[in-house]
Amino acid sequence: MNTRRLEEIRPKIKALEAMPAVPTIVQPLTSMLRLPPEEVDMERVVELVSYDSTIAAQCLRMANSPLFGRRDTETVRSAVLALGLKRVEAILLGCCLSRIVPADKWAFDAATFWRHSLGCALVSSKMAKLIGYPDPEKAYLAGLLHDLGILVNMIACTEDFRACLQAARDGRVALHRCEEEHLGFTHCQSGKILAEHWNFSADVIAAIEFHHHIVPESAARPLVSLVYLSDSLCRLRDLGYGYYEAMGVDLAGDAAWTALVEHYPALAKVDLARLTMDIDGAMEEIVAIVDAVFSPGQPAAE
């Protein structure tokens, strides 16, 4: 890692919070997302959604989409109820975080980015439940936020990041490899800086920092491994960064898998082929949710 280069952009990352586009609801939202569903106050969610007219409109649009049977939802409250907490959270967080990236700095379309993030969130929480990981909600959150550093890189080193993405596309290789080569650091490290600055919990920060490199033994290792595996699975099931990554992965032979099996032996019995087909099955909904927030082809939500 090129530490000097990373230090150079550190002030840029910290300045992000001062940007007028960053909604004040990011903080209450991320702490709310950490709660188990039964403890979340629906009134508070409705309040957060109503706070922002664009987000409210997107929830209504989503609730009225064919996926939810076109139920003529007119109020924010009924839209939130129709969509359910998980989907509303995804819309909220997607909208909020997308706004930190100005439209002209997106290196690829926002919908592709959020499909990957939401896919990873859903797969992480599904896998968490399958293996008996005690906090599937946290797995969901860590999955949703794991690529925060990509947003950071788009803002802090726009052109260099574009070049990385292009090189990754051309070579059909993993994006973080090209970041290492072209930037000297990856979205894992830059994401960590913003996540620390925003006071995310230590294990979510670890998931952001290590989702491409498994950490040595630590309390966060199971969560990191979950996100690592979910990220790989999503990239392998057409929920990646929108290009063909030429890879063949023996997930069960991977260090992340081995690390997770040590903590959760039930993983060894997970039917990986079936899990993969479930992800394919869930894709339609992921795409529908994300497209309700970002019309395909649009750089970011207005």
Add this chain to the structure above:
Amino acid sequence: MGIGTAKPVTQSDATDLRDPAYLKIRDVIYQVSGIYQPEEKLYLLASRCAGRMGAVNAKTPAEYLEHLTVRANREAELRLLLNEITIGETYMFRSPAQLEALRRVILPQILEAKSALGFKRLHLWSAGCSTGEEAYTLSMFLREESEAMLKGWTVDILATDLNDHSLTVAKAGIYGEYALRSTTELLRRKYFKPHDDKRLQVTDPLKSLIRFERVNLRDDSKMTFFKGMDIIFCCNVLIYFDLNSKRKVMQHFYSNLLPGGYLFLGHAESLYQVDDRFHLVHFPGAIGYWKPPVGYTGGGKP
């Protein structure tokens, strides 16, 4: 290769998908055939069941489940349902993700390993080739690569089936629009000649790579003859075998494959609890089963 797509089905056609009996029917099918349907695609399964439910006069999915599990003719009924499910499955270029994995990941890997040993021969096997669509697809694929990646290599395809009628059709190589619906105009012009108004016939360059042979995959003495395979395709064939036969066939495939070779199944099929020597390897949009070389100890990447 999973649920057929011959008849268009929409979600509104289906009966009450919330009926838990459909999940149970799904699980019975998975146990018996290894074909899996994610929850989001249950409407396809429901529509296939609907036809059979009418035929046996079952009023509810729960009643039909009894036909599949406790009635005296359950095995025959299951066979009929499986036929419904896999109907209309074969056409050329049915699994582009498998071919892409072959082109981008697997062949470069295998060619490199074999070149290092001074071998310049490649053997593919379409096991259960039915009317030949898969074998000719592979033949086109190899021909297309013959001036690129495969320059200087000798390649051949073994195509076997139990059914004499299917083999006769396969050898004749005459196909209509359904079989050719995913074959580009360019490839049609290059590798086919007109047969009659509606059909095309494969030309000799495609045929010459393929050896058709009648083989029963359960015939132990015969199965030992096909050593030295690099890649085996066996799509929607195992569904017709019971667990013991499946295990035997897998043993043969495993010992017939060279170390580092791959087995591909239909895209909704899984080997879970059938064979644990093969490593499940993920490619973008496809799953393959890998026979690791001697000394492989994990590490994620084949």
